Amino acid sequence: MKKIIRYVAIILACLVLLVLSGAYFYLKNLNPGYGQNSENQSSSLDTPKPAKHEPVNILILGIDGINKTDKGRSDTLMLLTYNPDLKKATLISIPRDTRIKLDRYGYQKINAAYTYENEQGSMKAVSDLLDIPIHYYVKIDYQGFIKLVDDIGGVKVNVPLQMDYDDDAGNLHIHLKMGEQVLNGEQALGLVRWRKGYVDQDLGRIKTQQLFVKAFIDKLTSPAAVLNAQKILKTINEYVETNMTPSEALSYVDDALKVGKNIKMYTLPGEPKYIDGISYYVMDEEQAKELLQEVNVENNDKNSDLQNGALDAIKKYGLDPSGIKIEVLNGGAPPNSATEVGNMLKDYGFDVKRISNISGTEYSSTQIINRTDNTDIGKMLSEVIGDSVIINDPDPSLGVDVTVIVGKNYKQ
Missing domain, CATH: 3.40.630.190 (LCP protein)
Incomplete structure (x- = not known):
């Protein structure tokens, strides 16, 4: 036996x-x-x-x-x-x-x-x-x-x-x-x-x-x-x-x-x-x-390096993540990618207001769309997320400070 x-x-x-x-x-x-x-x-x-x-x-x-x-x-x-x-x-x-x-x-x-x-x-x-x-x-x-x-x-x-x-x-x-x-x-x-x-x-x-x-x-x-x-x-x-x-x-x-x-x-x-x-x-x-x-x-070292890099970026710009309202949208990335990015940003203390999908349009690259006049917010998030394009398009009527569109290049 x-x-x-x-x-x-x-x-x-x-x-x-x-x-x-x-x-x-x-x-x-x-x-x-x-x-x-x-x-x-x-x-x-x-x-x-x-x-x-x-x-x-x-x-x-x-x-x-x-x-x-x-x-x-x-x-x-x-x-x-x-x-x-x-x-x-x-x-x-x-x-x-x-x-x-x-x-x-x-x-x-x-x-x-x-x-x-x-x-x-x-x-x-x-x-x-x-x-x-x-x-x-x-x-x-x-x-x-x-x-x-x-x-x-x-x-x-x-x-x-x-x-x-x-x-x-x-x-x-x-x-x-x-x-x-x-x-x-x-x-x-x-x-x-x-x-x-x-x-x-x-x-x-x-x-x-x-x-x-x-x-x-x-x-x-x-x-x-x-x-x-x-x-x-x-x-x-x-x-x-x-x-x-x-x-x-x-x-x-x-x-x-x-x-x-x-x-x-x-x-x-x-x-x-x-x-x-x-x-x-x-x-x-x-x-x-x-x-x-x-x-x-x-890949423990790789993951630790990524995490430390994100924390260093937040510290470098001296901004409070809890005061930055973010929406995360999937723009052609694999299923659940927006959820993964949103959860990661939550882990770092950002105020993620909503996670959703964009229908009918695919983005080849991840985009960080800054809706405020503070350009450092876009720069910081680009360093936290990595491999992304920054777009400054202030629009306070949207109710968020940043729109993150997760593109097809995510995790590639």
């Missing part, structure tokens, strides 16, 4: 953002006052917290303990990264045999970090291995998966083939008929664990897991699931452990629901090797660096 956690963790890791935000959502529905004082809560581990617009890195730990008194091992390690600016989430699986060097224990397999120093040891090991900050951890076990499926009333999926397997010693029994059906927790566990009979072998199994993930998320976010809020909350509290506070989880709620079905999955590049008679998985450092760049894990 220990290997079950590998497959369960893949599914649950894809749902971490949903589960974390869901915990707050269900708590909020059960107790309207929940979270109001959560700023006073602190994480259980002393870890760095991401700044606004900075990617957040969450380490997923799948523990193979058979009960609550069994500490178990980190049989599965995965890095979930969410980029709030790009609205992207990616998942990198880290093989448990990955070779690392621990400060006090020498060369070890990465799953030993949890054995020696619990969650904090695993977070440090992954941070040192990939040279990135790990902001949060989430620890799960396969029993939580079974419970969640049962709590939401099962999940309807199309089982791709007949599945029959019995292992009395391991107390594992899988009996599923081919075709569409509603699976309970134990049956769903069998589905995602099944490996035999696929024409394309592991690729077939992965496709089945992804099919289940989509069906699970659809059911978890359905109105019917809210009716089981108390059960779901109890399961989350009992089986999901994290150092993320409720208020921190709340900050990712809206985006979690949007990206939950579109998480890209990768495996840490490397190859198996025997070193001193021990089988390891040795990371390919160059390929790993390229992968991290691809999934935007390493």
